[in-house]
Amino acid sequence: MELEQPMAGSPYGYPDWRSVPYVGERRGAGPDEDALGGFGARLAARVLDTGVLIAAVFLAGVLADDAGDGFPALLVAVVVGGYEPVLTAVFGATPGKQLCGLRVVRRSGGGPGFGRALWRWACVLAGYAVPVLGVVNMLRCAWDRPYRQCLHDKAADTVVRRVQR
Numbered sequence: 096m097e098l099e100q101p102m103a104g105s106p107y108g109y110p111d112w113r114s115v116p117y118v119g120e121r122r123g124a125g126p127d128e129d130a131l132g133g134f135g136a137r138l139a140a141r142v143l144d145t146g147v148l149i150a151a152v153f154l155a156g157v158l159a160d161d162a163g164d165g166f167p168a169l170l171v172a173v174v175v176g177g178y179e180p181v182l183t184a185v186f187g188a189t190p191g192k193q194l195c196g197l198r199v200v201r202r203s204g205g206g207p208g209f210g211r212a213l214w215r216w217a218c219v220l221a222g223y224a225v226p227v228l229g230v231v232n233m234l235r236c237a238w239d240r241p242y243r244q245c246l247h248d249k250a251a252d253t254v255v256r257r258v259q260r
Contacts, residue, residue: 143191
């Protein structure tokens with residue numbers, strides 16, 4: 096008996112070799128890779144935002160220098176805790192992301208909302224608290240496919256996209 100593939104086009108036979116994807120080959124509709132924010136732009140945006148945060152914390156410390164002992168710490172906590180979530184929820188981007196032409200959106204579409212933006216920022220701060228985790232978090236978008244998500248993006252189910260100019 097000779098092995099052959101009768102009825103290759105029918106649902107009862109083996110699939111034709113051209114219909115089986117290679118390992119790692121994408122099938123179906125995925126994200127447009129050109130529309131996603133690249134590693135360099137995201138890193139530049141994070142550096143700019145960190146600079147803005149450092150300047151804001153310094154300014155808050157200078158302005159609150161004459162106040163009571165607990166007030167400067169509270170002011171710094173409000174500035175650091177509210178900077179990225181509020182701006183991301185309202186505008187879809189922080190000043191650093193806007194300068195780099197990036198915007199944070201939900202993976203399913205639409206803006207992230209305040210709760211999702213707050214959770215995303217809490218995950219970034221957790222990465223800053225654990226140095227190795229922070230480095231892995233920032234570098235993750237360099238090799239993650241297909242959405243180029245950092246760990247905080249995966250946790251919040253968000254994607255960073257390039258803004259159409």
